[in-house]
Amino acid sequence: MAENWVLTTTAQTPTNIAVIKYWGKRDETLILPVNSSISVTLDPTHLCTTTTVAVSPAFQQDRMWLNGKEISLSGGRYQNCLREIRSRAGDVQDKQKGIKIEKKDWEKLHVHIASYNNFPTAAGLASSAAGFACLVFALAKLMNVKEDLSKLSAIARQGSGSACRSLFGGFVKWIMGKEEDGSDSHAVQLVDEKHWNDLVIIIAVVSSRQKETSSTTGMRESVETSLLLKHRAEEIVPKRIVQMEEAIKNWDFASFAQLTCADSNQFHAVCLDTSPPIFYMNDTSHRIISCVEKWNRTEGSPQVAYTFDAGPNAVLIARDRKTAMQLLQRLLFHFPPNPDTDLNSYVIGDKSILKEAGIERMKDVQALLPPPEVKDNVQAQKYPGDVSYFICTKPGKGPVLLSDESLALIDPKTGLPK
Numbered sequence: 193m194a195e196n197w198v199l200t201t202t203a204q205t206p207t208n209i210a211v212i213k214y215w216g217k218r219d220e221t222l223i224l225p226v227n228s229s230i231s232v233t234l235d236p237t238h239l240c241t242t243t244t245v246a247v248s249p250a251f252q253q254d255r256m257w258l259n260g261k262e263i264s265l266s267g268g269r270y271q272n273c274l275r276e277i278r279s280r281a282g283d284v285q286d287k288q289k290g291i292k293i294e295k296k297d298w299e300k301l302h303v304h305i306a307s308y309n310n311f312p313t314a315a316g317l318a319s320s321a322a323g324f325a326c327l328v329f330a331l332a333k334l335m336n337v338k339e340d341l342s343k344l345s346a347i348a349r350q351g352s353g354s355a356c357r358s359l360f361g362g363f364v365k366w367i368m369g370k371e372e373d374g375s376d377s378h379a380v381q382l383v384d385e386k387h388w389n390d391l392v393i394i395i396a397v398v399s400s401r402q403k404e405t406s407s408t409t410g411m412r413e414s415v416e417t418s419l420l421l422k423h424r425a426e427e428i429v430p431k432r433i434v435q436m437e438e439a440i441k442n443w444d445f446a447s448f449a450q451l452t453c454a455d456s457n458q459f460h461a462v463c464l465d466t467s468p469p470i471f472y473m474n475d476t477s478h479r480i481i482s483c484v485e486k487w488n489r490t491e492g493s494p495q496v497a498y499t500f501d502a503g504p505n506a507v508l509i510a511r512d513r514k515t516a517m518q519l520l521q522r523l524l525f526h527f528p529p530n531p532d533t534d535l536n537s538y539v540i541g542d543k544s545i546l547k548e549a550g551i552e553r554m555k556d557v558q559a560l561l562p563p564p565e566v567k568d569n570v571q572a573q574k575y576p577g578d579v580s581y582f583i584c585t586k587p588g589k590g591p592v593l594l595s596d597e598s599l600a601l602i603d604p605k606t607g608l609p610k
């Protein structure tokens with residue numbers, strides 16, 4: 193067999209946002225959680241990772257490039273994912289290219305990995321979730337691993353816990369499992385992305401200067417010091433998981449929103465209950481919560497759910513497009529862009545919602561009236577520049593293979609990033 197061939201596989205994988213949060217591990221190395229969690233997968237059109245994995249007998253070592261820069265693969269999390277996938281590799285044959293790799297060859301062959309996030313990395317938008325899910329999915333395809341997506345999710349879990357939920361579209365549950373070896377701690381799809389396709393998701397990327405505590409460190413400190421975390425994991429979450437599954441199955445937005453908001457707030461309460469306390473939300477996050485709470489109360493039933501991960505960004509889930517339009521009007525009223533900002537780069541993703549809301553240029557933003565539930569000047573205050581930008585999106589599908597070789601991030605001639 194010629195030694196100069198390069199075989200590539202490219203995949204695209206979404207990110208996800210938890211509506212019942214994972215916070216706390218019972219095993220740090222295997223990444224086993226103290227409670228189950230539920231998430232919604234976000235549309236990969238707006239937020240996704242693309243990863244190309246390549247193999248060649250000419251490669252001297254495993255290498256990886258993230259967003260164009262070479263990064264080290266020596267970390268335990270990358271090594272665990274690579275080892276688990278390699279041990280399950282099968283025979284691969286590409287007759288057209290005259291390539292034949294036998295199962296046993298994979299232990300000796302090295303891979304090159306190039307990955308690109310179409311959104312900011314490490315900005316609290318769960319890049320590690322989409323990233324590790326995509327890495328595991330693409331490697332499994334390249335190496336002809338026969339295991340189903342749930343089994344692959346248990347491998348992605350060892351890269352980053354929340355990554356296991358990015359192997360599926362729609363609503364996804366990460367079952368915590370009981371086994372010490374983690375074999376029963378994996379994700380399952382609850383419903384696909386078409387099940388509840390009225391939902392619209394608006395993410396407010398909140399400007400923040402300070403560097404937050406990473407999720408990994410934060411949850412370790414919470415496990416060590418928070419009594420509320422223990423109570424939450426043992427008593428509260430198991431009941432919420434059952435209720436949340438019911439709400440999703442029955443399109444019960446009122447219960448869905450109530451559970452989502454309560455669980456986000458409890459997760460942040462656990463962070464406050466940690467010693468020393470961890471603050472992930474900032475004043476802008478709190479103002480967004482107040483705005484949604486006030487509106488929901490005035491309507492008499494929830495219109496929008498909010499949830500916040502380990503950072504100040506708000507993920508807002510509206511019951512339908514009309515509500516999303518009204519939400520965007522409220523958000524732009526309170527959080528207009530700085531005067532010199534282009535509206536086109538201030539609201540990104542599915543911009544059609546902006547159009548439907550009758551907002552086409554900055555003067556339409558300036559003309560927005562205070563929402564009816566706002567009763568006084570204090571409540572009607574504006575905070576220009578406190579939000580960096582908004583992303584309009586919706587629930588989306590799971591990982592896909594990109595068979596068009598022109599979309600690969602690695603050049604099959606050189607084996608290096610294009």
Ligand SMILES: Nc1ncnc2c1ncn2[C@@H]1O[C@H](COP(=O)(O)OP(=O)(O)OP(=O)(O)O)[C@@H](O)[C@H]1O
Pocket residue numbers: 241258307308309312313314315316317318319320321322323324327406407501502503
């Ligand atoms: N496309 C990718 N492929 C592989 N690994 C990635 C990819 N993108 C991000 N990562 C890994 O995830 C790390 C960033 O994770 P981190 O948890 O700090 O940020 P985040 O996931 O963007 O935000 P958060 O977890 O707060 O939502 C990167 O340093 C890198 O190790």
Ligand SMILES: C[C@@](O)(CCOP(=O)(O)OP(=O)(O)O)CC(=O)O
Pocket residue numbers: 209210212213214215223229320351352353354355407408500501502
């Ligand atoms: C607040 C969260 O987003 C925490 C996610 O934590 P990570 O999955 O990033 O942590 P590690 O497993 O240590 O990599 C809640 C969630 O996604 O469920």
